[in-house]
Amino acid sequence: MHQNIYAVAGVTGKVGSATAARLLATNDRVRALVRSSAAAEEWSSRGADTRIVDLGDAVALEAAITGCAGLFILLPFDLSADDPDAHADALASSIATAVAAAAVPHVVMLSSGGADRAAGTGPITGLHRLEEALRATGIRLTAMRPGHFQEKISDALDTAQNEGVYPVFAASADVSHPLVATQDLGAVAADLLRDPPQRNQSVDVLGPEYTERQVADILARVLGRELQVVVLPEEAWAATLIDAGLPPQAAAALAELYRADEKGLLAPRGDRTIRTDTPLETTITHTLAAGHHA
Numbered sequence: 694m695h696q697n698i699y700a701v702a703g704v705t706g707k708v709g710s711a712t713a714a715r716l717l718a719t720n721d722r723v724r725a726l727v728r729s730s731a732a733a734e735e736w737s738s739r740g741a742d743t744r745i746v747d748l749g750d751a752v753a754l755e756a757a758i759t760g761c762a763g764l765f766i767l768l769p770f771d772l773s774a775d776d777p778d779a780h781a782d783a784l785a786s787s788i789a790t791a792v793a794a795a796a797v798p799h800v801v802m803l804s805s806g807g808a809d810r811a812a813g814t815g816p817i818t819g820l821h822r823l824e825e826a827l828r829a830t831g832i833r834l835t836a837m838r839p840g841h842f843q844e845k846i847s848d849a850l851d852t853a854q855n856e857g858v859y860p861v862f863a864a865s866a867d868v869s870h871p872l873v874a875t876q877d878l879g880a881v882a883a884d885l886l887r888d889p890p891q892r893n894q895s896v897d898v899l900g901p902e903y904t905e906r907q908v909a910d911i912l913a914r915v916l917g918r919e920l921q922v923v924v925l926p927e928e929a930w931a932a933t934l935i936d937a938g939l940p941p942q943a944a945a946a947l948a949e950l951y952r953a954d955e956k957g958l959l960a961p962r963g964d965r966t967i968r969t970d971t972p973l974e975t976t977i978t979h980t981l982a983a984g985h986h987a
């Protein structure tokens with residue numbers, strides 16, 4: 694019998710690479726969607742079929758995913774874009790057009806907690822619009838809605854290592870939130886691709902819970918240095934992000950995201966929940982070993 698093949702976008706990134714690796718490990722066929730010949734060569738050597746395609750090119754994307762039993766898709770954020778919303782909308786439109794034209798039976802989308810809301814969640818609103826655009830195509834959609842990734846710690850590494858400071862963009866460092874490892878998200882995405890649902894579903898994928906102070910303690914332990922937890926006042930969030938090099942619109946969008954988190958707008962509200970268990974210590978250790986910091 695002809696074996697199913699699953700298309701995976703973003704295989705040079707964190708969740709896409711984990712998804713494709715998991716599928717290959719279980720002897721499933723993978724079509725890796727990449728943007729460079731170097732990435733195509735790498736994934737080809739790992740056993741995947743490959744296509745070089747930009748998610749913004751609907752015609753090429755349609756051709757790349759036609760015939761696949763499932764597609765893992767993400768909406769890459771571009772925080773360097775002057776207008777991150779316009780960037781997200783262009784990609785979302787291209788992806789939905791290609792999925793509809795290729796009639797892929799099942800799409801697993803990397804979405805986010807808060808994507809059920811149309812406004813007030815910063816960059817998550819783009820994920821809301823992509824979810825809606827994919828549902829409108831009539832294909833079967835599984836929206837994976839994780840909370841924050843454990844790998845977001847990378848953003849704080851330079852300041853922690855160079856200044857001994859762990860900045861907190863929240864009113865308190867003592868409120869806990871689930872933090873999911875992207876390795877675990879990839880494993881969940883692979884399982885969801887192999888087991889398509891009867892109807893559309895949104896799945897909250899939640900890792901272990903940590904307060905920001907606990908995150909700082911774990912990071913301090915792994916780095917072997919003391920860290921001072923600095924709770925930034927809300928008025929300083931956007932300016933701090935601009936100082937760190939973000940364009941004003943992206944900084945404003947992230948500040949809105951942090952405010953949304955404060956108000957509980959990113960809380961799980963999907964149809965069901967999958968819990969994952971990789972601890973933050975493991976992710977920080979891997980992140981440092983892999984040199985995933987500037």
Ligand SMILES: NC(=O)c1ccc[n+]([C@@H]2O[C@H](COP(=O)([O-])OP(=O)(O)OC[C@H]3O[C@@H](n4cnc5c(N)ncnc54)[C@H](OP(=O)(O)O)[C@@H]3O)[C@@H](O)[C@H]2O)c1
Binds near residue numbers: 820
């Ligand atoms: N960070 C969080 O806490 C969080 C929480 C919830 C949801 N999310 C979602 O997760 C996404 C990030 O996932 P990730 O961390 O796995 O990504 P990542 O590591 O940042 O990698 C992004 C991937 O997307 C690819 N890509 C970017 N633009 C593309 C384009 N125009 N066409 C084709 N491929 C493109 C990149 O390929 P190249 O190597 O060619 O650049 C790379 O493989 C976010 O965009 C957001 O939607 C994030």
